[in-house]
Amino acid sequence: MSAVIDDHTQEHDHGPAGGITRWLLTTNHKDIGTMYLIFSFSMFLLGGTFAMVIRAELFYPGLQIVEPEFFNQMTTMHGLVMVFGAVMPAFVGLANWMIPLMIGAPDMALPRMNNWSFWLLPCAFLILVSTLFMSGGGPNFGWTFYAPLSTTYGPPSTTFFIFAIHIMGVSSIMGAINVIATVLNLRAPGMTLMKMPLFVWTWLITAFLLIAVMPVLAGVVTMMLMDINFGTSFFDASGGGDPVLFQHVFWFFGHPEVYIMILPAFGAVSQIIPAFSRKRLFGYASMVYATGAIALLSFLVWAHHMFTVGIPVAGQLFFMYATMLIAVPTGVKVFNWVATMFRGALTFEAPMLFAIAFVILFTIGGFSGLMLAISPADFQYHDTYFVVAHFHYVLVPGAIFGIFASAYYWLPKWTGYMYDESLAKAHFWMSFIGMNLAFFPMHFLGLAGMPRRIPDYALQFADFNMISSIGAFMFGATQILFLLIVVKCARGGVAAAAKPWEGAEGLEWTVPSPAPYHTFTTPPVVE
Amino acid sequence: MGVHAKQAGAVAAGLTIPTLVLADWGINMPAGVTATSNDIYGLHMTILWICIAIGAVVFGVMFWSIFAHRKSKGHKPAHFHEHPLVEVVWTVIPLLILVIMAIPATATLVDMYDTTESDIDIKVTGYQWKWHYDYIDEEFGFFSALTTPRDQIYNRTAKGEHYLLEVDNEMVIPVGKKVRLLLTANDVIHSWWVPEFGVKKDAIPGFINEAWTRVDVPGVYRGQCTELCGKDHAFMPIVVRAVPEAEYLAWVDEQKAAAETERELTQKDWTMAELMERGEGVYARACAACHQADGSGLPPAFPALKASALVTGPADGHLEVVVNGVSGTAMQAFGGQLSEADLAAVITYERNAWGNNTGDMVTPKQVFDFKNQ
Ligand code: HEM
Ligand SMILES: [Cu+2]
Ligand SMILES: [Cu+2]
Numbered sequence: 007m008s009a010v011i012d013d014h015t016q017e018h019d020h021g022p023a024g025g026i027t028r029w030l031l032t033t034n035h036k037d038i039g040t041m042y043l044i045f046s047f048s049m050f051l052l053g054g055t056f057a058m059v060i061r062a063e064l065f066y067p068g069l070q071i072v073e074p075e076f077f078n079q080m081t082t083m084h085g086l087v088m089v090f091g092a093v094m095p096a097f098v099g100l101a102n103w104m105i106p107l108m109i110g111a112p113d114m115a116l117p118r119m120n121n122w123s124f125w126l127l128p129c130a131f132l133i134l135v136s137t138l139f140m141s142g143g144g145p146n147f148g149w150t151f152y153a154p155l156s157t158t159y160g161p162p163s164t165t166f167f168i169f170a171i172h173i174m175g176v177s178s179i180m181g182a183i184n185v186i187a188t189v190l191n192l193r194a195p196g197m198t199l200m201k202m203p204l205f206v207w208t209w210l211i212t213a214f215l216l217i218a219v220m221p222v223l224a225g226v227v228t229m230m231l232m233d234i235n236f237g238t239s240f241f242d243a244s245g246g247g248d249p250v251l252f253q254h255v256f257w258f259f260g261h262p263e264v265y266i267m268i269l270p271a272f273g274a275v276s277q278i279i280p281a282f283s284r285k286r287l288f289g290y291a292s293m294v295y296a297t298g299a300i301a302l303l304s305f306l307v308w309a310h311h312m313f314t315v316g317i318p319v320a321g322q323l324f325f326m327y328a329t330m331l332i333a334v335p336t337g338v339k340v341f342n343w344v345a346t347m348f349r350g351a352l353t354f355e356a357p358m359l360f361a362i363a364f365v366i367l368f369t370i371g372g373f374s375g376l377m378l379a380i381s382p383a384d385f386q387y388h389d390t391y392f393v394v395a396h397f398h399y400v401l402v403p404g405a406i407f408g409i410f411a412s413a414y415y416w417l418p419k420w421t422g423y424m425y426d427e428s429l430a431k432a433h434f435w436m437s438f439i440g441m442n443l444a445f446f447p448m449h450f451l452g453l454a455g456m457p458r459r460i461p462d463y464a465l466q467f468a469d470f471n472m473i474s475s476i477g478a479f480m481f482g483a484t485q486i487l488f489l490l491i492v493v494k495c496a497r498g499g500v501a502a503a504a505k506p507w508e509g510a511e512g513l514e515w516t517v518p519s520p521a522p523y524h525t526f527t528t529p530p531v532v533e
Numbered sequence: 534m535g536v537h538a539k540q541a542g543a544v545a546a547g548l549t550i551p552t553l554v555l556a557d558w559g560i561n562m563p564a565g566v567t568a569t570s571n572d573i574y575g576l577h578m579t580i581l582w583i584c585i586a587i588g589a590v591v592f593g594v595m596f597w598s599i600f601a602h603r604k605s606k607g608h609k610p611a612h613f614h615e616h617p618l619v620e621v622v623w624t625v626i627p628l629l630i631l632v633i634m635a636i637p638a639t640a641t642l643v644d645m646y647d648t649t650e651s652d653i654d655i656k657v658t659g660y661q662w663k664w665h666y667d668y669i670d671e672e673f674g675f676f677s678a679l680t681t682p683r684d685q686i687y688n689r690t691a692k693g694e695h696y697l698l699e700v701d702n703e704m705v706i707p708v709g710k711k712v713r714l715l716l717t718a719n720d721v722i723h724s725w726w727v728p729e730f731g732v733k734k735d736a737i738p739g740f741i742n743e744a745w746t747r748v749d750v751p752g753v754y755r756g757q758c759t760e761l762c763g764k765d766h767a768f769m770p771i772v773v774r775a776v777p778e779a780e781y782l783a784w785v786d787e788q789k790a791a792a793e794t795e796r797e798l799t800q801k802d803w804t805m806a807e808l809m810e811r812g813e814g815v816y817a818r819a820c821a822a823c824h825q826a827d828g829s830g831l832p833p834a835f836p837a838l839k840a841s842a843l844v845t846g847p848a849d850g851h852l853e854v855v856v857n858g859v860s861g862t863a864m865q866a867f868g869g870q871l872s873e874a875d876l877a878a879v880i881t882y883e884r885n886a887w888g889n890n891t892g893d894m895v896t897p898k899q900v901f902d903f904k905n906q
Pocket of ligand 2: 264
């Protein structure tokens with residue numbers, strides 16, 4: 007052993023292990039974060055491929071490419087893969103990479119569990135996707151898998167679907183515990199809760215939501231499992247069960263779930279807009295309180311997905327009012343972002359472009375959400391393409407653009423190189439145009455009366471469907487460009503400074519780019 | 534609407550391209566023909582304009598910053614980062630707007646839930662994939678299923694004007710009367726929606742939901758099932774014909790007489806040829822969606838009937854499956870859905886079609902005895 011005492015940082019101690027074991031056995035938050043992000047992007051492409059099948063079938067009226075049975079499997083798998091495979095893992099990946107760097111921690115608090123929660127995911131999705139090749143096909147009952155369509159009438163592969171959901175749930179819960187343990191225990195000295203970057207705040211709140219609702223999802227699929235395989239009748243009316251109970255339990259998970267998919271994006275955008283406005287975030291404290299309020303309210307609004315199932319008028323009114331109330335803290339966030347930009351010194355690099363598009367388009371999705379909250383009007387909107395338009399406006403420019411913005415913002419820190427700005431701008435504009443072309447006409451289709459989850463439609467819906475499909479193909483193809491940009495950036499280019507963005511703030515910019523394998527082994531002190 | 538479709542023979546699948554010019558570019562919710570649908574339309578437009586107004590202000594400020602406060606124009610960032618008064622104002626104002634919005638919404642909702650004092654009650658039952666309308670007071674009922682030919686769906690012929698929105702038996706209601714709907718389902722959840730009435734309600738097995746409508750303008754109104762209910766969810770439309778009361782009463786008499794004739798068919802002496810002919814029609818209507826027109830089914834979900842051991846075996850086993858269904862599967866009990874004559878015909882047909890040449894004939898009387906044994 008060397009007699010020289012290792013008095014400088016331990017960062018040079020050991021780098022990553024070599025070969026495949028680096029990835030299989032790693033407990034390093036950066037490696038695990040990278041794996042989550044790569045996994046998420048491949049699921050995004052897979053879910054996107056399913057979406058392309060859907061849009062291709064809907065290009066013309068009539069049945070051309072797929073049969074209705076397969077179409078239903080495509081919509082279901084598209085929804086499941088996007089929600090559980092693309093969006094949620096992407097945010098966990100960002101959390102892994104950035105939370106330790108942002109709070110000055112050496113790693114996540116529970117590194118081995120971190121490894122496990124990642125590797126469960128590919129297993130879960132292998133099972134889920136393999137159901138497509140089983141006899142009777144994969145899940146075909148929508149990502150909401152309402153009973154009894156998914157129980158008594160489900161395909162034989164449903165039990166595998168349930169198993170896959172269980173594994174994903176375990177992975178998410180472990181990821182959430184890890185985030186909470188890290189944020190509450192490993193903050194650098196001086197970093198009080200109210201000094202934490204907003205991305206850390208929103209993830210902390212998201213993690214509590216996950217821990218609260220993933221067990222509910224596990225519960226509902228377990229009840230399905232019992233109904234299918236062990237002769238119970240939780241949801242089977244002919245055995246004295248209650249199909250509506252399914253929906254209550256599902257949406258008690260489902261509504262907080264939609265906030266799980268958006269709160270981390272809120273946090274990321276709250277980092278990015280101040281950076282490129284060169285001005286502090288407006289209303290930091292109110293941002294934190296608004297996020298908390300949204301999270302709490304999200305437990306009280308689940309039945310707004312069930313306005314047509316026949317709940318009593320008093321219940322209907324309660325859920326309508328509660329849902330309308332959520333618009334208030336959400337509005338506060340939007341106003342704060344705009345106030346941050348107001349009288350700043352703005353520049354428009356790719357992260358900022360995606361962040362601005364996020365604010366505008368997410369707000370449009372929020373507006374249609376407010377319309378859907380008006381229960382009598384929801385009787386007309388419910389289960390039409392208006393709803394499909396609504397949730398894609400909050401998910402695609404919301405969650406997905408938030409993820410793109412984060413990726414461009416932090417890529418220099420991850421790779422040590424600047425990405426190609428003009429390609430990134432092209433990626434932005436083509437995604438922006440494609441996405442609006444794909445999803446805006448869906449509002450019209452829904453209002454004109456086109457139900458969702460149908461492989462064929464009446465002729466008055468033909469034109470907007472064609473436009474929507476063209477936009478979808480454009481959006482889909484553009485994502486290949488993102489892959490190229492990231493690969494190019496990882497392989498070299500202009501070296502990135504420790505702080506490549508003039509207006510950026512936070513501990514992550516105090517370490518070199520690329521971030522060394524081990525960072526903050528001695529905690530920094532936050533004044 | 535008047536949409537024509539033309540053949541595009543080049544594409545192997547035989548795509549039909551609807552002509553762009555003729556199609557309907559409807560972009561908004563229809564105001565509809567009932568007081569409820571008009572109320573809903575009013576709420577929809579109010580909230581839409583509120584959103585547009587808020588959007589104009591928020592995006593206005595944002596675009597102003599984007600244009601005026603650029604670094605490239607040499608704009609220097611200000612230093613403010615909070616302002617309690619502004620923050621309170623933009624919390625309270627949206628709250629007030631929402632309260633104002635909630636008032637008419639509540640009134641409309643309470644009205645929609647008032648199903649009392651109806652003039653006519655119709656029980657609507659969702660089946661995979663058709664609707665059944667039961668005129669409870671008049672003691673008759675019938676199924677209503679899609680009539681669009683498969684050739685149109687598979688683009689082998691031009692699509693008709695009411696493509697996918699046409700049925701064999703329309704639901705008929707009188708104008709100006711309060712019609713109460715009692716909705717339920719036989720298998721999975723369906724949802725009954727006619728946009729122009731502003732009525733959408735789920736039909737759930739084991740539950741009876743209520744909805745009501747009063748249509749003032751005679752006409753034909755079309756809607757669709759709006760809850761995913763399996764493979765043919767897209768193919769179970771709803772067509773309601775609203776007619777003046779006299780016409781309605783005449784129609785009711787006709788229906789009652791037809792129901793009576795149907796009952797007499799059980800007593801009639803049938804020949805094999807008659808049963809086969811009737812059976813082919815019943816099969817196409819009630820069974821082909823799952824078991825396919827050529828009896829080959831869609832295994833493993835829907836078994837083939839062609840060369841099936843059960844179908845070519847003893848008639849009692851066959852009767853058992855068709856009359857009582859197979860519980861826990863998509864094979865429903867058709868005993869209550871089809872008349873004895875139809876059951877006898879379809880069973881006879883299955884036993885002798887597609888090379889199942891058993892030579893057996895099952896008569897309506899046999900079916901009657903089987904049901905009452
Ligand atoms: C590539 C761009 C996308 C396109 C073209 C697209 C297209 C569609 C379409 C047409 C439907 C409606 C299917 C139907 O009702 O028949 C749908 C459903 C859905 N999409 Fe997407 N989508 C895209 C991206 C996303 C993303 C990023 C997410 C989530 C983060 C997402 C989540 C969902 C969900 C949850 C459903 C509902 C599935 C169901 O009805 O069970 N989509 N998508
Ligand atoms: Cu919700
Ligand atoms: Cu349906």
